[in-house]
Amino acid sequence: MTTIDPDSPRGPLDDLDLQILREVRWLWESVDPMPGDLLDRVRFAVELEDSDVEVVRITERREVAGVRGDVRSRLITFAGDTLDFMVNVQARGDGTLRVDGWLSPPAEHPVEVRTSDGRFRTRSNGEGRFVLDRVPCGLVQFVIRPMDRTSAVSTPTMTL
Structure with missing residues (x-):
């Protein structure tokens, strides 16, 4: 001792x-x-149940002026080892967002946006395009589940 x-x-x-x-x-x-909100952010980020996840990185983020009026949107580009994608996020004025996205390489894949209010799911078409409407503003995380793999592709948690 x-x-x-x-x-x-x-x-x-x-x-x-x-x-x-x-x-x-x-x-x-x-x-x-x-x-x-740090504890909520940590819990939100850890909640992703897949242990085999490729996390993409944000490569570009731009504010885009609308064609009509003062409507603004954000164009965010993500890059990963196996999948890249871009989303155009437009505020609807009612506390929700419209998200238009494009996957590369283009293919049909399940797409999910995780929010503190729940999960919003859709599917990209054969050209890699997807749309989610009325996504709540706040913490979000995009999760793509490529059909030819068992692992998911996820963005970092971010505030939109």
Whole structure:
């Protein structure tokens, strides 16, 4: 059995140590507090039940002005090892979004948008195009399940 010398840096914490740790915690909570929705974001990201998932990366994000009026949309491009895709996200004005997407290489695949309000599913057509309407604004994650594979392709969780 080994004993710890109370005078060594590895000794037990005393009241001064605990006070210093409380002040360090207060400092970080004051200067850089944890976002209020961090736990929800972590739970949301971990919920994806597939352990074999290819996570694509965002390669481009642009704001696009509408043709008529001041309607704006966001064009987001994702790139992965086996699948690339692009989505055009347009706010509907009622707290929901219309999502138009294109997969490359084009094929028919199940497409899912995970939100904090639930899952919205559709299927891309033979040209790789898909549409989801009335997707709630907020945290989202796109999940494509290519028909020729057992693993899914997923985006990082993001706020739309």
